[in-house]
Amino acid sequence: MIREARDGDWPGIWPIVHDVVTEQRTFAYDPALTEPEARRLWLLEPPARVVVAVEGERVTGSANMYANRPGPGSHVASGSLMVAKEARGTGVGRALATDLVAWARRSGFAAIQFNAVVEVNTAAIRLYESLGFGTLGTAPGAFRHPDHGDVGLRIMWLDLR
Template sequence: MTVREATENDWPQIWPIFRDIVREQTTFAYDPGMSEDEARRTWLRGEPARTVVAVADDQVLGTANMYPNRAGPGSHVASASFMVDSAARGRRVGRTLVEDMIAWARRREFVAVQFNAVVETNTAAVQLYENLGFRTIGIAPGAFRHPSEGDVGLRIMWLDLREN
């Protein structure tokens, strides 16, 4: 598996992953009725952001986008979003994408990475992030409406790149 910059030509493989995850409504606070064009604009960001795909045998297994968390005074902190095809889960695709993002953030001289909205019930993601050194610095209780769990918290997770 390799991680490389995403191109418009990757969109036909990214879209089904994006669509299915968003429609599931368990990990992303995106509108499940979002059109494909809206999704493409949301996911395939230009500079200073970066969008990548994890690929094996020309098959997109997962994708990530990364960017400054905020503009101006907040632009020294990175953020990112990750999506892994359901058929590729358990194959270290997520870990590979997160490690790539951390390396990118270091190259770009960000001082930290902040994930603003990690759904509390997404235990696989929480465990992965914690294993890579992230810590929860706050929880917005009930901020995510999960389709089967009801209102659950959104974690704010932080990795200080100056400490590692």
């Protein structure tokens, strides 16, 4: 189930963010990110939106979504999705991504742009492509992966018009 994040959800979101960031495989965040810094980065204020995927009372994933840029770029949405280790491959990422796309459509955005999808994150790329996203380009070697060395970051786009 996907629902709006509540004040009390942070203790369930933080371990997910911490794991994803310290794995250094999918997000270009500093692995030394502190909990207060992570909270400020993740729990964005409206008009942005933050959701959680829950199984019972347990948070299994989270996403935030927002205008990609202010002013002249505010008609394009963006967002970030993270899934708990134990919930990966179970459909949580798909539920979060589908919710993000539905929110962007409801909110009147013209498109969604993901600015930095690690090119060896094949599960995310397959998911986004299955939802209609395409790759606009790749910044070669822009992400330092712990296993694969310097790999590209894709810019992925979904036109909503």
